[in-house]
Every structure is written in structure tokens, then in C-alpha cells.
Amino acid sequence: MAETLADAYQARLDAGEIRPDAAQARGLEALSRLERDLAAAEAEGGRLKALFRKPEAQRGVYLYGPVGRGKSMLMDLFFETAPVARKRRTHFHVFMGEVHRLIDAFRKGDPVARRARFGRAAKGDDPIPPVAEAVAEEARLLCFDEFQVTDIADAMILGRLFEALTARGVTLVATSNRHPDELYKDGINRQLFLPFIDMLKQRLDVVQVAGHHDYRLDRLRAAGTWFSPNDPDNQRSFERLWTEMLDGEAETGATLEVLGRHVTLPRAAGGLLRAGFSSLCSVALGPNDYIALADRFHTVFLEDVPKLTPNRREEARRFVILIDALYEAKTRLIVLAEAEPIQLYPAGDGAFEFERTASRLQEMRSADWLADRD
Template sequence: MHRVHGELKTLKDQSDPLEIIAERIARQAQIICFDEFFVQDITDAMLLGKLFEYLFERNVVLVATSNIVPDDLYKNGLQRERFIPAIERIKENCRVINVDSGVDYRLRTLSKAEIFHSPLDQQADKNLIEYFAQLAPENKQAYDETTIDILGRDIAVRAVSDDVVFFDFSAICKTARSQNDYMEISQLYHAVLISNVEQMGRGNDDIARRFIALVDEFYERKVKLILSAAVPIEQLYTEGQLSFEFKRCVSRLQEMQSQQYLAEEHKA
């Protein structure tokens, strides 16, 4: 969707830019694969129905894995009725196969490293400071309590050194940040530390959405994420509209502590 949004900007003067984008995609690929397909952004939801229609008209094949059946995609989302055509296109053109074995494969073979610290106390903060010092390259200058530029906007950091950065949760998730910001950070930094992660729930779903987006982008690029939080991982989200999405987020956070994940190369 990042590509689609980018092309929409360049085609804003066209009468039907989505059809042009679909035509371009169809020329490049006959099969499109999505791993863990889900929708949580209202703008994406509004675009996908028509985009899928144009792609299927061009005989593009969609192959996707998802933890959500088509009928439950974007459940409880704003103006969900406008996303229903996308669901119908998927059901008309794709065969839905249940491959659930009752096992969450992200939780297998986990060997937890000491990279999640709770509760929030002096020791937890001390641990993160020590981790930053260990991860920062010895031959690079470290800068404390400064800002970095992300897509033309400054964001406060507790410390930064080359490809390692240390944020406070209030700066990275409680200010107006988009998925593009997290995508950019995930490309620039191989290790990210975040202190003072709060418990989230019904009253602060905007913050929870940002945190989910952050974890998703970091996970995809194999960023090493080190956190200090008010509560254990399983309690980071209490209840609310994002309960399902946050279960997926928790699963990823748990996998990101495994030795297998930590051994993965950063995808800059």
C-alpha cells in the first residue's frame, strides 16, 4: 500500500488513478502474494475494493495468508460498509482455505533474551542505557537528548549513534506519527530501544495503533527491539477494539525475543 499511496500522489490529476495503478501492477506481475494480510487503516480500506476489482479484471492472482477470515477483515473499522465490496471481491475471486492447526508458530522454539524489561523502575532504565552503550558502535559518536529527522520532521531521542537509536515511548508513539515514519526508522536503524512503554487499552487506541504499526514495520525488517514497559508483554493491551490486532502484536514481540529472530540480518 505504500507504493499505491505514492503513485496516487503522482496521478492525482487522472480521472481514475487506481485503474492506472492496477494496470501497471498487472504488467509487472501475474501473481501477488501477501503474508499476514490485514487492514486497519481507513484510507487503505477505502482503496482496496476498487483496486482489487481492477486487478481481478486483469486476471491477477491473489495469494494471501491471514489470521482473519475475509468476512472479519477491518472489523469495527470506521465506515466499514465502504470496505464490504473489497471483501466481496476477495470471496468471489479467491478460494479460502483453513490451515489452522491450533498452534501459533511464532511462539515455537522461543528462547527469550533479556530484551524486555518490566516493571518500570530504575533498574529497567539502567538496563536499557547499558544495552544502548553495548550496541552503539565504538568508533561512532553517540548523541544524548537530541532530535533526529524522520521524513522532514524532528523526533526527540534519548540517544542515537549511527544505526542504533533510543526513544522514549511518549516521543515515538504518543505524538502524531504515521506508518511511513516507522518504515523509515526501520530502514535506518538496526537496533531500537524504547523506554517507558505504557499499558494501552480502550481509552488510547490511537497510541495502540501506532505501537502496532511500529512493531509490524520493525518485525518485517528484522530490527532488534528492546523495551522497558509498565507491565509484562501479555498485559500491554487491556481491552478495546484492537484486542485481536494486539494479540498478533504480542505474538510478534515474543518472537522478536527469540534467538532465531535476533540472529536474523537487518533488512535495511
């Protein structure tokens, strides 16, 4: 008999990898219900009469809560044990990037190219049905990690896209730091997004996973978050912590769209970002870029931060704006730097103004700051 989600979770408990957690238990219960529903649907689908029926989506699950409470771990276990042949687990932003590329290919393709890419679904001028058909052909179960809507382009198509996926028998599971009611909060034309929120709440069990214990925080507390000087020992420690925080996740990269421009961040995985000082502060980025970055990622690894001098005034200015954005968003920050915060800009024009940033950097490495992230 195949291992169930409950079996896989109990095995982790028995191995001491996790501890009993009432909040996780609620998520486990919802996912186990879905596991049973999917198994029943698969058994029904194996009967001859089911050949003449359209596939039906099952009621999905939406797990939300603070960072580090085990939402992704629960979904990973569920995905591994889910009794579905065609299934896919991906970060939400990666998925939406693919969707936008499919939409673009449909709109720009001639009839021959459309048919080659989308088959019989390539009819009419509306890209959503053929895109949904292409996604449904690949997977009947879609598991999204880090579900978060910050892009108006995503917001405007999500309702119709998910409606079309559900109609084609695709079951949805998602993890998020936000309750559905908080998605795309204060976004442009948010009123047009509200029907999608209602649909999520109607078709997915919304379950909070917000236990008191933050497993990622344990790692940060143990390792520390400020590594200086930038020597081989601290470089190894920084690298080791990044690997631990990834916890097996692949670096898929991310692209932020800001005022019509695209900011490419190659070393990203879900809500984790790793970037060098030069890639964020030695290029023409501004406040809107840093705000978008802080909104997109809950944890930022910033490496190779140098000592700053007046002849690097512009880089120092961008660094100050970046830290302000991360501070206001309560983003967790891990730094590999040439010196301690107060020594990063020790003298010269701009050093006095930098003292406020140094103070914020000191606060952001404190235990209280880490604990108050959510």
C-alpha cells in the first residue's frame, strides 16, 4: 500500500526532524482530506464509464501563515504522496511567468504556429482557454508555493485562468504568507480582483498554519545574520546558511516588473533572494525597485558589501534606500560584508547620514527583529 501523507508526516515526527505542532495538524487534516478525495476520484476515473466524463477538480487547500511555520513542508509531503499521475509543484511566480510567455506566444503566433503549440485548443482570439488547456494537459494537480499577487498583469488574468483550469479538472493547492483577503492589497484596480478572492475561498479550504515555532528562525539564530569580515571562513558560513535555508529548493530566479521595466534576479527561490551588493547598488535601481523587492521576498541574502567612501556616494545612497525598504517591510536580512555596520562608512562626506542606516542594520540583526518578522 502506498504511503499516505499522515504516514510521511509521522515518520518525520518519529525521526525528530519536526515537533508536534497543533497548527500544522490543521493543515495536515485539510491535505489528508484532499488526498482521500483525489484517491476516490482516481479510482472512479479508472472505471470504463468514467471515460465518457469530463475530469472534475476536487476542492483544494490554501495554507497561509507566517514564514517558517511548515506550510511548504506540508505541501511537499502532500505532493510526494498525492495519488495523482500528472502533478506539478512550483513557485507561483515561476508559474505565472510561464503563463505570460504562453499568452504572448498565442497572441503573436500565426495560425500555423498556434496550432503547433496549442493543438486543437488554438481557436479564436482569447488566449486564456488554450493556455489553460496546455496547463491542464501537463498536470491535474497544481501545487503553488509562495502564492502572492503583486503584479497587475497577474491580477487581471488570475480569475479567468483559474476558472478555466478548474473547468478542465485541475485541482489547486497553495501556500501563502497572506490570507486570500490580503492578496493584492492596495493594488491598482483591486476591485476587479475581488471576484477571484471570492472564488478562492469558495473552492479551496483556507487553513491558517501559524504555530508559535518558526523553524527557519532557529537556523538564523544559530548561525547569526551578519558575517564580517568578508574572509573565507565567513564566506563558507554564509554559503552554508543559504544552503540550509533553501532546504533542497532549486534556485529558479525571479523577475520583478516595476513601472514597465524588468529587474532580473537570478538567485532566488520562492521568498528567498541572494544578491551581490554590486547587482543591487551599482546599477540604476531606485526606490520603486527596492520596494518591489522587499514586498516580493521575506528573506534577503546580501553579499560582498564593501566599505563605502565618498567616491562611492551613489552606491551608498542606493544602499541606504535598499535598507530602508527592507526595514519597512520587516524583511529578514543576512549580510556578508567587509566590516560591521558602524564601520561600513567610517568617514567623509555622507558618513554622518549613514549612521541611521548603520543603526537600522544593527537592529535588523537582533533576535527581536528576527522574531518580529511576522
